[in-house]
Amino acid sequence: MSASQSATRYLYDLADGDASMKPLLGGKGANVAEMMRLGVPVPDGFTVTTAACVEAMRRDSQWPEGLWEETLAALERLEDRTGRQLGSPERPLLVSVRSGAVVSMPGMMDTILNLGISDATVEALGAESDNPRFAWDSYRRFIQMYGEVVEGVPAHAYEDLITAMKRTRGVEEDTELDVPALQELVDQFKAVSREHMGEELPEAPRDQLRRAIDAVFRSWQNPRAAIYRKANGIPDDLGTAVNVMQMVFGNRGDTSATGVCFTRNPATGAKELYGEFLLNAQGEDVVAGIRTPRPLAEMKDLLPEAYEQLLDTMRRLEEHYGDMQDIEFTVDEGSLYLLQTRNGKRTAPAAFKVARDLVEEGVITREQALRRVEPAQLDQLLHPAIDPEHDQKPITKGLNASPGAAVGEIVFDSDTAERRGKAGDAVVLVRWETTPDDIGGTLVAQGVLTAHGGMTSHAAVVARGMGKPCVAGASELKIDAAARQLTIGDTVLTEGDVITLDGSTGEVYAGALELVPPQINEDFASVVGWADETRRMQVRANADTGEDAAKAREFGAQGIGLCRTEHMFMAEDRLPAVRRMILAKDEEERAAALETILPMQQQDFEAIFEAMSGLPVTIRLLDPPLHEFLPDLVEQALLVQRLEQQAGEASDSEELAEARLLLSQVKKLTEMNPMLGTRGVRLALLYPEIPQMQVRAIARAAFAVRQRGGEPLVEIMVPLVAYAEELRRMREIIEETLDEEFESSGERFDYTVGTMIELPRAAVVADQIAEHADFFSFGTNDLTQTGIGISRDDAEGSFLSAYVDSEVVAANPFSSIDVDGVGGLVRLGVEGGRRAKADLKLGVCGEHGGDPASIGLFESLGLDYVSCSPYRVPIARFSAARAVLDAREDDEE
Ligand code: ADP
Ligand code: MG
Ligand code: MG
Numbered sequence: 001m002s003a004s005q006s007a008t009r010y011l012y013d014l015a016d017g018d019a020s021m022k023p024l025l026g027g028k029g030a031n032v033a034e035m036m037r038l039g040v041p042v043p044d045g046f047t048v049t050t051a052a053c054v055e056a057m058r059r060d061s062q063w064p065e066g067l068w069e070e071t072l073a074a075l076e077r078l079e080d081r082t083g084r085q086l087g088s089p090e091r092p093l094l095v096s097v098r099s100g101a102v103v104s105m106p107g108m109m110d111t112i113l114n115l116g117i118s119d120a121t122v123e124a125l126g127a128e129s130d131n132p133r134f135a136w137d138s139y140r141r142f143i144q145m146y147g148e149v150v151e152g153v154p155a156h157a158y159e160d161l162i163t164a165m166k167r168t169r170g171v172e173e174d175t176e177l178d179v180p181a182l183q184e185l186v187d188q189f190k191a192v193s194r195e196h197m198g199e200e201l202p203e204a205p206r207d208q209l210r211r212a213i214d215a216v217f218r219s220w221q222n223p224r225a226a227i228y229r230k231a232n233g234i235p236d237d238l239g240t241a242v243n244v245m246q247m248v249f250g251n252r253g254d255t256s257a258t259g260v261c262f263t264r265n266p267a268t269g270a271k272e273l274y275g276e277f278l279l280n281a282q283g284e285d286v287v288a289g290i291r292t293p294r295p296l297a298e299m300k301d302l303l304p305e306a307y308e309q310l311l312d313t314m315r316r317l318e319e320h321y322g323d324m325q326d327i328e329f330t331v332d333e334g335s336l337y338l339l340q341t342r343n344g345k346r347t348a349p350a351a352f353k354v355a356r357d358l359v360e361e362g363v364i365t366r367e368q369a370l371r372r373v374e375p376a377q378l379d380q381l382l383h384p385a386i387d388p389e390h391d392q393k394p395i396t397k398g399l400n401a402s403p404g405a406a407v408g409e410i411v412f413d414s415d416t417a418e419r420r421g422k423a424g425d426a427v428v429l430v431r432w433e434t435t436p437d438d439i440g441g442t443l444v445a446q447g448v449l450t451a452h453g454g455m456t457s458h459a460a461v462v463a464r465g466m467g468k469p470c471v472a473g474a475s476e477l478k479i480d481a482a483a484r485q486l487t488i489g490d491t492v493l494t495e496g497d498v499i500t501l502d503g504s505t506g507e508v509y510a511g512a513l514e515l516v517p518p519q520i521n522e523d524f525a526s527v528v529g530w531a532d533e534t535r536r537m538q539v540r541a542n543a544d545t546g547e548d549a550a551k552a553r554e555f556g557a558q559g560i561g562l563c564r565t566e567h568m569f570m571a572e573d574r575l576p577a578v579r580r581m582i583l584a585k586d587e588e589e590r591a592a593a594l595e596t597i598l599p600m601q602q603q604d605f606e607a608i609f610e611a612m613s614g615l616p617v618t619i620r621l622l623d624p625p626l627h628e629f630l631p632d633l634v635e636q637a638l639l640v641q642r643l644e645q646q647a648g649e650a651s652d653s654e655e656l657a658e659a660r661l662l663l664s665q666v667k668k669l670t671e672m673n674p675m676l677g678t679r680g681v682r683l684a685l686l687y688p689e690i691p692q693m694q695v696r697a698i699a700r701a702a703f704a705v706r707q708r709g710g711e712p713l714v715e716i717m718v719p720l721v722a723y724a725e726e727l728r729r730m731r732e733i734i735e736e737t738l739d740e741e742f743e744s745s746g747e748r749f750d751y752t753v754g755t756m757i758e759l760p761r762a763a764v765v766a767d768q769i770a771e772h773a774d775f776f777s778f779g780t781n782d783l784t785q786t787g788i789g790i791s792r793d794d795a796e797g798s799f800l801s802a803y804v805d806s807e808v809v810a811a812n813p814f815s816s817i818d819v820d821g822v823g824g825l826v827r828l829g830v831e832g833g834r835r836a837k838a839d840l841k842l843g844v845c846g847e848h849g850g851d852p853a854s855i856g857l858f859e860s861l862g863l864d865y866v867s868c869s870p871y872r873v874p875i876a877r878f879s880a881a882r883a884v885l886d887a888r889e890d891d892e893e
Contacts, residue, residue, distance in 0.1 A: 010052040011070045013077060014045050014245070019321075024049045026241030028100030031341050038320060040313055041337050044081055045095065045245030046074040050102065053217045053239035061218065068210065075209070075244070082246055087205040091128075092121035094138075094247040097212040099219060101240040104342065105232070107224030108240060109216045110149050113283050114142040114247060116205045129252050136182035138251075138282075143189040143201065146208060150215040153196040161188045209244070216242040248337045250330040251282040257303060257331040260286055261296055261310070263318040266326070266346040269353025269523075273297055275327075282330075306336040317341050322364040323372060324354050348377035352523035359530075366530040370881055373527060375852040378875045379403060379504070381524055383469070386502050387514035394507035396488045398449070398474030399796065401460035403504040403871075406447025406469040407512045409496050412481045414441030416495075421445055428499055430486060432479055433472075434459035436570040442468065447501045449508060451477040454796040455814060467551075467871040469503030473796075520874075528556070528874045531881035537858065538865035539876045540616075542845060544568065546607025549617075552870035556877055559616040559713070560608065561777060561867020562845035565694060566624050568604045569597075578629050583665050587689065594693040601694060605701030609712035613705070616713040618777065618845075618867075619698055620756065621691050621730075623719040625679040627669040636663045675782075675791060680720025680756075681730055691730065692737045699741035702749055714751040717777060722761040724768035731772050754841070757833075758782035763825040766832030770840055776833050777867070778826050780846030780854075784813050787822045814847065817854040823861075830861050843867055852879035859883035 009024070017025050017033030025033060029047035036042050048071065055064040079085045084093035094116040099108040117125065117139045126135035147153035162174065162185065169181050177185070193201040202208055219225060220240045229236055250258030261275025276293035278286050279302065286293045299307045310329060313336070317325045326344035330337050346354065355372035358364045364372075383404030408426035411417045414437060417429045421444025429445040431438060433452040442448055442462055447469035450459045454473055463470030478487040484495035491510060493499065500509040540561035541552030549560060569578045574597065581593035608617055630636075640663050643656040671677035684691040695716065702712040718730045731753050742748040753772075757763055758779030766776070785792055790800065792814055803809045809818075817823050826844075833840045843865040848854035850868030855876060858866055860883070868876050 008051065010049055010055075010064065010067050011074050012047050012049065013074060014042070014047065017047060022102050023238075024051060024241070026050060026100030026102055026243070027104055027342060028098060028340055029241045029243045032243065032245070032339070034320075035317070035338055035341060038316065040316070041335070042339070043246040043248050043337055044078060045243060046078060047100075048213055048242040048244070050239035050241045053220060053241070054237060056214075056217045057221065057237075057239065061214070063214070071210075071213070072206070075206075078244075078246065084246075086116045086209070087118060087120060089120045089124050092116055092124055094121075094125075095209070096243075096245050096247055097209070097216065098243040098245065099216040099240050100243050101220070102238050103232075103234055105225060105228050105234065107219070107222060107226075107228050109219035110145070111283070112142075112145050112149055112212050114138045115146070115208055115212060116247075117142045118203055118205060121205075129249070131252065132179050133182070134249075134251060134253075136179050136186065137177075140182055140185045140189060143186065143193065146212070147189070147193045147196075147201065150208075150211050151193065151197050151201070153193050157192045157196060158189060161185060161192060213242050213244075216240060245339075248330050248332040248335075248339075249282065250278075250285075250332065251280050252333055254279055255303065255331070255334045256280055257299070257306075258282055258286060259293070259296065259299070259329055259331075261314065261327050261329070262344050263314045263325045263327070264344075264350075264354055264357075266324065266344050266350055269324075269346065269350035269357065271357060277329075303331055303334065306331045306334060309336045313338060319363055322358065322368055348373075348380040349519050349521075349523070351377050352381070352521075352527055356523045356526045359526075367534055367885060369527060370531055370534065370878070370885060373878075375875050375879050375882070378524070378528070378878055381519045381521075382871060382874065383467075383504065384515045384517050385504070386500065386509075387516050390513050392509050392511070392513060394502075395491050395510050396474050396476045396508050398451075398471040398477075398506045398508065399455055399460070400502075400504055400506035401455055401457070401472035402448075402463035402468060402470035404447070404467070404469035404518075405503065405513075405515050406445075406501045407498065407515060408446040409498055410486065410493055411441070411445075412479065412484055412486075412495055414438040417441030417445050418443075428501060430477075430479065430499075431459065432481075433457055434462065436572065436575070439572070442466065447471075447503060449474060449477070449499070449501055451475060451479055454793040457793065463503070464869050464871075467869075469501050471501050471503055471506050471508055474506075474508060524874075528878055531878045532556070533881075534884050535877065535880035536884055537855075537863060537880045538843075539873055539880060540618075540843065540845075540865050540867035541870045541873055542849075542867050543608070543870055545604065546611045548870055549608045549611035552873055553611060553615070555870055555873035557615075557870065557873045558865070559618070560612055561618055561843050561849070561865060562717075563608060563617060563619045565601065565604075565620060565622055566628075568601060569622070569629060574600055575629065581690075582626050582629060582669070583662065590687070590689055594689055598693050598697050598700075601697035602701045602704070605698055606704050609701055609705040609714075610708070610710050613710040613712070616715055618715040618717050618754070618775075618843075619694075620717040620719050621681075621684055621694050623680050625669070625671060625674040625677050626683065627666060627671070627674065630666045630669065631662065633663075633666050633670050636666050639663075675785065681718050681726045682720065684718070684733075685726065685729060688733050691733055695734050695737040696741055699738055699745075699749075703745055703747060706747075706749070712749070714749060715775065716751060716753050717775075718753070718755045719779070720758060720782075721755045721769060722759045724765060724772060727755050727769055727772040752841075756782075756845075757826075757829045759786050760825055763787075763829040763832070766829040767836040768832075770833040770836035773833075773837075773840065775841035775843065776829060778829060778842070778844045778846065778863075780817060780822060780826070780844055780848045781814065783825055783846070784818065784822050787825050788813060788818065811853075816851050817848045817857055819857055823857050826857075827861055830863070841865075850876050852882070855879040856883045856886060859887060 014033045014036050019034035022030040025047045084091045086093045096113045098111045122135050122139045126132035144158045250256045257277050257279045258281045259277025265274045275296035278293045324344045325341045328340040351373045355369040359369045386405045408428040411427045418440045420427050426446050428447050429441050430449045433450045448459050450472045460472045498512045500513040538558045540559040541557035542562040543549045543552050544564050544567040577596045584590035640659045647653050705712045721727045752774035754775030755773050756779040757776045842863045845867040849866035850872030
């Protein structure tokens with residue numbers, strides 16, 4: 001079917017539709033048509049298409065030319081096929097009018113059942129079914145539904161009358177009202193409808209039908225539906241379809257029933273009977289909770305034939321759709337009818353189990369299984385989560401800096417956290433913000449909560465690296481560390497009080513919530529394993545320690561894409577030596593300090609090379625500005641002031657002299673915009689001793705590991721390059737240093753030298769830079785900062801969240817890559833780089849390397865690998881495969 005044809009047709013008989021026509025027939029209509037095509041029993045009917053709704057919206061609710069005539073013609077065909085007529089006093093046809101958009105969503109018009117019942121037809125219906133009570137009850141329900149849903153009569157107008165009627169008749173339940181009572185109610189309902197509508201309730205079923213269809217069209221525009229669409233990114237111009245179907249009756253006595261079922265257990269994924277039904281009931285009775293429904297298994301004895309047929313149909317539908325189905329059915333005097341089928345919603349563990357089982361049962365292929373789970377569901381299983389069955393309200397919300405949930409007693413300093421954590425207590429470290437000094441406490445805490453700082457704050461970065469839950473920048477949080485107390489609005493919590501963090505949402509709760517543990521089970525492993533068969537890109541990890549590297553390898557990383565050496569400089573036991581190096585008066589002093597750091601760096605590299613033996617390790621030379629390793633300027637100035645006051649006249653104390661020296665150094669090194677200052681390759685060219693020391697440490701580590709039987713694969717990466725000349729010079733330094741090491745040791749190893757592409761200039765002149773590079777690694781975090789011109793820490797807490805809320809931007813560009821802008825820079829870099837060097841290896845090492853949407857872009861740009869934090873490696877493996885499938889699908893279209 002061509003697109004132009006589909007855009008113009010306003011009406012389809014059910015027999016002419018199929019599942020592929022969802023955009024036109026809506027999900028419900030397309031699936032009912034598909035069932036009819038398969039020979040599954042469904043009530044006959046027709047569908048007014050989304051195209052008709054869209055056209056009506058475009059014309060300010062005026063129906064498009066000819067739509068009503070087409071509807072009447074379709075109705076006539078339906079009347080012919082069923083041998084019944086709408087409004088006929090002999091053989092009346094009753095229909096349901098159901099809305100059905102492409103994606104199911106709340107807020108749309110409720111279904112109207114029993115349309116066609118009227119003063120003229122109610123008697124015939126009663127006689128036909130030999131059940132006048134059923135007929136009159138259906139009538140009063142119809143007026144109620146129709147009046148409420150189509151004409152906007154308030155629900156209570158009818159409910160009040162029912163209550164009054166039950167009182168005067170002296171009965172408790174609706175079901176106890178007899179025929180005369182129901183007849184009287186129908187009259188009262190008509191009168192109250194007239195009162196509210198200011199005119200007679202339309203009595204002619206064709207008028208009702210027209211108004212009901214119109215009400216479905218209009219419900220697309222109602223505020224609730226509009227808000228839902230906005231929240232879920234559903235376009236406003238899709239429109240909804242309207243399904244008109246012959247009624248079948250589950251309420252014709254004890255051989256009739258209505259029910260809902262899933263083809264598998266949607267909570268666990270287990271292949272077992274899952275569903276409920278009610279005898280003698282209609283429509284939503286099962287889910288409305290008026291009567292308690294029975295488990296599906298009991299249908300076996302009560303309605304054996306329909307039951308067998310239902311089980312058989314469930315199997316067929318599941319096989320046909322290749323997915324777990326959520327089904328509505330009705331049994332009308334022993335005959336089974338299906339009223340709806342759709343892919344069933346399920347929990348994350350169920351999604352993996354269903355996907356794996358369907359493959360093992362031979363129902364779907366491994367690639368199809370990759371479409372049965374979503375990246376967010378992987379994320380859920382990788383971390384402990386708050387058990388969703390709770391009714392607690394968060395006391396505050398910060399940034400969702402590192403996923404997973406944590407429960408523990410509040411502690412306000414790292415030492416206490418470390419002490420108590422090591423003793424086996426569950427603690428949550430709460431800080432204004434964290435510093436390198438807090439690492440010990442973070443390591444043993446369940447999670448970290450900070451009042452200040454963004455997604456790249458120290459706490460956030462460290463927590464993500466460790467796979468610990470972290471909520472950062474919870475700005476409502478007031479911490480009084482001296483009183484060991486925190487305040488959020490009216491809530492005051494003291495050290496030792498228990499809190500729960502949800503690092504996946506940023507929410508913070510008082511007290512302990514139930515957690516569910518991570519569920520990396522065989523289902524998970526199988527599905528992610530199948531992704532490896534499909535994906536083209538390699539997946540590496542960002543890791544700075546042997547431990548992280550080992551973890552990353554366990555998660556399936558194929559190397560290290562980014563090893564940040566500065567994290568090694570920050571470690572507590574190294575900081576004094578690093579400071580000596582920075583504060584050195586001359587080259588000699590600096591060389592001496594570097595001598596002490598070298599063996600420490602070497603140790604770090606050895607651990608990483610060992611953990612990643614046989615896989616490539618990209619080591620990035622020192623990147624941040626030096627002042628990051630020094631004390632805070634203000635604090636140091638205060639210290640000097642205090643010492644000056646203490647010293648009085650004796651202003652030449654040694655301590656004071658030292659403090660003053662440090663202060664002057666800090667002042668000298670403090671920059672207005674350190675992010676754009678003396679860092680990365682700029683720092684290395686200014687102080688070549690630093691990269692020389694690092695390269696020596698790399699070489700010696702590689703030799704040591706090789707000696708022990710390991711196979712180190714060395715890639716050295718230069719950060720923050722803007723000019724080709726910078727890289728040319730750095731490469732010279734690296735090569736010379738390595739040659740020296742090779743000479744003195746008498747052995748050598750193969751290595752590559754590459755650069756980060758994280759500045760717009762570098763992307764633009766990528767061809768020039770590529771002359772001196774064996775590989776590029778796109779540092780998309782900094783490329784986002786420098787490309788858009790925003791500082792992440794300043795942006796996320798303020799205008800950027802406002803931008804996201806008010807839709808200036810579709811998403812936070814630090815979480816999901818800005819495809820047009822920053823993605824465009826990456827594209828430039830790829831094209832330039834490959835133009836100069838066809839076999840240039842290309843990767844990404846920003847946080848976007850672990851973001852499913854961004855991975856789609858990297859696949860389309862033809863990158864060789866993505867690199868992300870160890871805990872995101874399975875998500876990246878999976879998303880890289882999905883990106884391949886998506887690209888293939890786009891090709892086919
Ligand atoms: P929803 O989208 O809210 O599930 P539906 O259109 O599926 O609404 O209908 C509401 C209820 O009415 C469901 O239980 C459905 O099975 C039932 N129903 C809809 N059409 C018919 C029909 N033609 N005959 C009998 N029951 C129907
Ligand atoms: Mg339904
Ligand atoms: Mg960077």
